[in-house]
Amino acid sequence: MTSTTPKPLDGVRVLDLTRIISGPYCTRLLADCGAEVLKIEPAGGEHMRVKEPLRAGKSTYFGHFNAGKKSIEIDFRSEEDLGAIRKLAASCDVVVENFRPGVVQDLGLDFLTLSAGRKDLVYCSISGFGQTGPRSRHPAYAPILHALSGHDLAAMTYAEDVGKPFRTGIWYADLIGGLFAFSAIQTALIGQLRHGTGQYIDVALMDSMINLLVLEMQEVQTPSSFDRWLATPVKASDGHVIAVPITGRIFERLADLLDHPEWKDDARFNTQLERERNWPVLMALVEDWTKVRTAAECEIALMGAGIPCARYQTVAEAIKDEQVTARELMTDVGTGPEAFKVANLPFLFAGAPLPVGSHVPAVGEHTGAVLDPVRGTAVPGVTTANGAKGSQEASHV
Structure with missing residues (x-):
């Protein structure tokens, strides 16, 4: 997909002080939309670079979140390097960070420091619990937010024969937090264009989960008068399908x-309310029909009759699904044996395709090109909150 039409965020420069998932996901989406994203990495690179799965010795997990960016490697213990980043921030429209609250103040990379002398900076902080409140400085990973937000116990109430809360390897909190940050930053950029002023944005993963x-x-x-209706899978001869014949027609x-x-004419099913009340009974009857047919046969027959239905696919099957292929959702990142596929943004712009960047930067690949022009100008040092230099091991969210 190529186009000469400018992307929506062409010309926007982003200072990316993020790591792990939530922040890098947010900034990769900004890069997909055309922003120049300058990813600041500690000496040796962000530790996610060695996170499996590995392809040709490189992490595709890291690549998924950081394709299309520029990598700048610094020593977070060096005041000279931190001073160069402050200078670089002056040329950026947006700053995004997801350190634990308090860390950017110690590094002299906080909103008050970087917005001094300018009123148009959009600065977004992503953290587990937000910048204020009794939990604000607690470390938080996605499973912590899943548990505290009520998500896991709520999910448990929808399952059968489960004696303890679910565990999951899908980091909803990080991903949804990154999406909310992506949305908030663009909203702030519109405000910047309309009103000439920037914004400080405080995104909390806990708040995102509760949303x-x-x-x-x-x-x-306000509890409902009966248990919530839930769509449920039914057996096919070679797997499962899900059907949703909820409306009358x-x-x-x-x-x-x-x-x-x-x-x-059955009183158990002849109104939507009764169908919801008696859903398990109805699905048991449907299963008598589906269990002697393949999942594909069920889907074809039901969908052909205008009844919403789908077979359960694996992720490997889903990313090769004919609909996914038709919409060109998956795009290649890298070349040769290092190439892997990443999902593009889930929306299409008619005038300007927004594919994921095709290149994952090597550690510090753009350090010289980006920082050399600003190192020539003296940048006053900033005393940290505790009088010490910031550490490259400062905690993330």
Whole structure:
């Protein structure tokens, strides 16, 4: 996908002080939209560079979050290097960081320091619990936020035969926090264009997780009169499918397709409310039909009749799905044996394709090109909050 049309964020420069997942995901999305993202890495590179899976000795996990950026390697214990980053920040429209609250102040890379003498800086801090409150300085990884936000116990109530909260390897908190930060930064840039002023943004992963639990938070305040209706999988001969014949018209199509017209007059199913109340019974009847057919046969027959249905796919199958292929969702990053696929943004701009950057920068690949022009100008040192130089081992979110 190529285009001569400018991308939405062409000309926007981002100082990326992030690491791990939430911050790098946010800034990669900004890079996808055309921003020049300057990723600041500690000596030797961010430790995610050695996180498996590895392809040709390089982390594709790191590459997924950092493709399309420029890498600048510094010593976070060096006041000279930190001074150069402060100078570099003066040429940036946006700064993003996801250190634990308090760390950027120690490094002299906080909003008050970097916005001195200018009013247009958009500065976004991403942290586990936000910049204020009793938990603000607590370390937080995604599983911690999943547990504290209520997500895991809420998910447990929807499962059967589970004696303890779920564990998950999908870091929802980091990813949704990165998405909220991505959205907030663009909102602030619009404000900058309209009003000439920047913004300090405080994104909390805990707040992001709670924002996902819409019906759950309303249920605990005003409980429904009966258990929530949940779509449930039914067996096929070679796997499972899920069908959602919830509305009246769709349910009637289901009854006709399965050759059970009497269901239309069954008091258990003849209104949407009763179908919701008796969903397990209805799905057991549907399963009598699906279990003697393959998942693909079920999907074709049900969807052909206008009944929402899908077979359960693995991730390997999903990224090769015909719909995914048709929309050109997956794009190649790297070349030769190092190449791997990454999902593009889940929205399409008609005038300007926004694919993931095709190159993952080597550690410090752009240090000289970016920092040499600013090192020539003396930058006053900034005394840290405790009088000490910042450490490259400063904690992330």
